[in-house]
Amino acid sequence: xxxxxxxxxxxxxxxxxxxxxxxxxxxxxxxxxxxxxxxxxxxxxxxxxxxxxxxxxxxxxxxxxxxxxxxxxxxxxxxxxxxxxxxxxxxxxxxxxxxxxxxxxxxxxxxxxxxxxxxxxxxxxxxxxxxxxxxxxxxxxxxxxxxxxxxxxxxxxxxxxxxxxxxxxxxxxxxxxxxxxxxxxxxxxxxxxxxxxxxxxxxxxxxxxxxxxxxxxxxxxxxxxxxxxxxxxxxxxxxxxxxxxxxxxxxxxxxxxxxxxxxxxxxxxxxxxxxx
Numbered sequence: 001x002x003x004x005x006x007x008x009x010x011x012x013x014x015x016x017x018x019x020x021x022x023x024x025x026x027x028x029x030x031x032x033x034x035x036x037x038x039x040x041x042x043x044x045x046x047x048x049x050x051x052x053x054x055x056x057x058x059x060x061x062x063x064x065x066x067x068x069x070x071x072x073x074x075x076x077x078x079x080x081x082x083x084x085x086x087x088x089x090x091x092x093x094x095x096x097x098x099x100x101x102x103x104x105x106x107x108x109x110x111x112x113x114x115x116x117x118x119x120x121x122x123x124x125x126x127x128x129x130x131x132x133x134x135x136x137x138x139x140x141x142x143x144x145x146x147x148x149x150x151x152x153x154x155x156x157x158x159x160x161x162x163x164x165x166x167x168x169x170x171x172x173x174x175x176x177x178x179x180x181x182x183x184x185x186x187x188x189x190x191x192x193x194x195x196x197x198x199x200x201x202x203x204x205x206x207x208x209x210x211x212x213x214x215x216x217x218x219x220x221x222x223x224x225x226x227x228x229x230x231x232x233x234x235x236x237x238x239x240x241x242x243x244x245x246x247x248x249x250x251x252x253x254x255x256x257x258x259x260x261x262x263x264x265x266x267x268x269x270x271x272x273x274x275x276x
Contacts, residue, residue: 004052004055007052008048008049008052009246011048012045012048012175012242012246015044015045015048015171015175016168016171016172016175016242019041019167019168019170019171020167020168020171022167023166023167023168028166028167029166030164030165030166031164032162032163032164033161033162033164033167035162038158038161038162039158041157041161041167041170041171041174042154042157042158042161042174043154045174045175045178046071046150046151046153046154046178049146049150049178049179049182050067050071050147050150053142053143053146053147053182053253054067054143062134062140062143062144063134066129066132066134066144067143067144067147068147069128069129070124070125070129070143070144070145070147070148070151071147071148071150071151071154072151073124073125073128073129073148073151074121074124074147074148074149074150074151074152074153074154074155074185075151075152075154075155076151076155077120077124078120078121078123078124078148078151078152079120079151079152079155079156080155081120082116082117082120082121082152085112085116085120086112086113086116086117090112090116092108092112092113092116105224106224109220109221109223109224110216110217110219110220113219113220113223114215114216114217114218114219114220114223115216117152117181117184117219118184118185118188118212118215118216118219119212119216120152121145121148121149121152121181121184121185121188121215122145122185122188122192122212122215124148125141125144125145125148125188125189125192126192126208129144130144130192130196135196137193137197137260138190138193138194138196138197138260139193139260140193141189141190141191141192141193141194141196141260142186142189142190142193142253142256142260143189144189144192145185145186145188145189145190145192146182146185146186146189146253148185149181149182149183149184149185149186150178150181150182150185152181152185153177153178153180153181153182154178156177156181157173157174157177157178160173160174160177161174172242175242175245175246176242176245179245179246179248179249180219180222180245180249182249182253183218183248183249183252183253184215184218184219184222185215186252186253186256187211187214187215187218187256188211188212188214188215189211190211190256190259190260191207191208191210191211191212191214192208192211193260194207194211194260195207195208195211
């Protein structure tokens with residue numbers, strides 16, 4: 001785990017450093033980039049994080065195509081559904097433009113943004129990979145849900161980068177967004193792993209609901225902090241935001257994985273007694 005953490009930190013710092021070097025050398029400004037450069041900009045941190053979480057699953061590594069499937073479900077299914085709910089159905093853009101301390105803005109952060117982003121991510125894992133025979137240990141919930149969250153973040157990041165940004169600030173924002181959605185999904189995934197292996201499935205529904213609500217709450221808090229702090233602060237201390245969010249995510253996932261894999265925790269079992 002320590003080796004994986006070190007490689008992750010070095011990979012993220014190298015990624016952002018290289019992007020800053022490219023911007024400085026070619027003196028690039030905040031202008032739209034083509035779809036291929038934008039894809040490369042958002043794909044690198046996603047690949048780094050997917051590799052990291054995959055390496056953390058030491059006891060029984062998951063099939064690569066299952067992890068990739070979770071990523072694609074987040075990218076191609078959860079993200080479009082979320083976008084429809086937020087922008088088309090609820091017209092949340094009008095809400096979030098209000099005073100950040102207004103009741104409407106707070107409601108949009110938690111009840112609209114948080115729910116519309118976390119619920120689709122949860123559902124695409126709950127009704128696909130959760131029912132698979134490969135979901136055979138509690139830590140699998142974190143691995144699969146996190147992969148879906150990273151796919152979801154990749155879709156958000158691609159839209160953000162394509163709109164035109166400074167590359168260095170864009171790279172940091174991309175990394176922070178990926179970190180954030182990995183954390184949110186990791187909470188719901190932890191609940192999925194716990195619920196599936198509860199004896200007789202007793203309390204599984206409550207565990208799943210609490211995990212989803214916790215993910216929604218974290219998402220809402222992040223959205224409000226991003227609106228109040230991250231965006232203005234990017235002009236001043238972009239690296240500080242990256243380091244703080246990276247340290248939080250590493251500690252966060254270290255605790256979740258340790259709890260899922262610790263001796264005496266929920267033991268892998270057949271799905272006959274698990275929640276479905």
